C-alpha cells in the first residue's frame with residue numbers, strides 16, 4: 001500500500017467562473033472555519049479519479065466585492081477539506097500590447113497594493129514569517145500552462161500581477177505607472193490569497209484571463225465593466241476546459257513539492273511554545289497543525 005498522500009485539486013473561480021462541470025459525485029458542501037464563513041459552499045467531487053474542490057471566489061451570484069472576499073476563511077476551508085494543490089482563476093487587465101484580451105497569463109510574481117484586507121493567519125501570540133519571494137508554485141504553473149495550451153488558448157508563461165484594492169478601476173495615471181513598473185496584468189483578488197495559501201502550505205498557481213487593456217492604451221480607451229463582461233464568456237469556457245485537464249496532469253498520488261511550498265512553515269514560527277496564545281493556536285489547527293503539533 002502506498003504511503004504517499006493523495007492529490008486534492010482546489011480551484012478558486014473568479015469573475016465569470018462560478019462552477020465547474022463534469023465532477024463525479026458532485027456535492028456542494030458547507031464548511032465553517034475559525035475565520036468565519038467562506039465565500040460560498042464548496043463543490044466537491046472527483047474528475048479522472050482525482051479529488052477536486054471548487055470555490056467561487058465572489059460566491060454564486062457574485063456577492064462579495066474584492067475587498068470583502070473572506071480570503072482567510074476560503075484558504076482555511078480548502079485546507080480543512082484536504083486541498084494540496086490550488087489553482088486560482090481570475091479576470092485581469094493587461095499592461096502589454098502582446099498580451100491581449102482572451103489570452104491567459106500564468107502569473108509568477110505580484111506587487112501587492114491592497115490595504116484593506118487581513119493578510120495573515122498569524123499575529124500576536126503566534127508569529128510566523130514565510131517566504132513569498134516566489135509566491136506561486138512553478139510546478140503547478142507549468143502544468144497550468146500546458147493545460148491551457150492543450151485547450152488552444154494563447155497563454156503566456158510568467159508575468160507580474162499588480163493587486164489593487166478596488167473596487168473602482170485605476171486612473172490613467174495609475175495605469176501608466178503600473179506599466180512603467182514592469183507589471184504585466186492587474187486584478188483585485190490574487191492578494192492576499194497567494195500569501196495565505198503559502199502560509200497554509202498549499203501549492204498555488206494563478207491563471208489570469210485577460211479581459212481588457214486597463215486604461216493606459218491610447219487605442220482602447222478606459223476599461224469599462226461592459227467590455228469585461230463581453231470577454232468573460234469565452235474566457236470562462238476556456239478556463240473550464242483548462243481546469244478539466246488538470247487532474248490527469250497532476251495524477252492521484254502526490255510527491256512532495258520540489259519548490260517546497262508544502263513545507264513553507266517548517267522554520268517560520270517565531271513565537272516560543274510557552275508564550276503562544278492558546279486561542280490563536282486553536283484557530284490555526286488546519287492551517288498550521290502540521291508544525292504546531294510537532
Ligand SMILES: CSC[C@H]1O[C@H](OP(=O)(O)O)[C@H](O)[C@@H]1O
Pocket residue numbers: 013014015016057058065066089090091092166187188189190228
Ligand atoms: C468583473 S471586473 C473586476 C473584478 O474581476 C476580477 O475578479 P476575479 O479576480 O475574482 O476574477 C478582478 O480582480 C475584480 O475583482
Ligand SMILES: Nc1ncnc2[nH]cnc12
Pocket residue numbers: 091092093094164169170186187188211212213214215223228
Ligand atoms: N483592468 C482591470 N483592473 C482591475 N481588475 C480587473 N479585472 C479585470 N480587468 C481589470
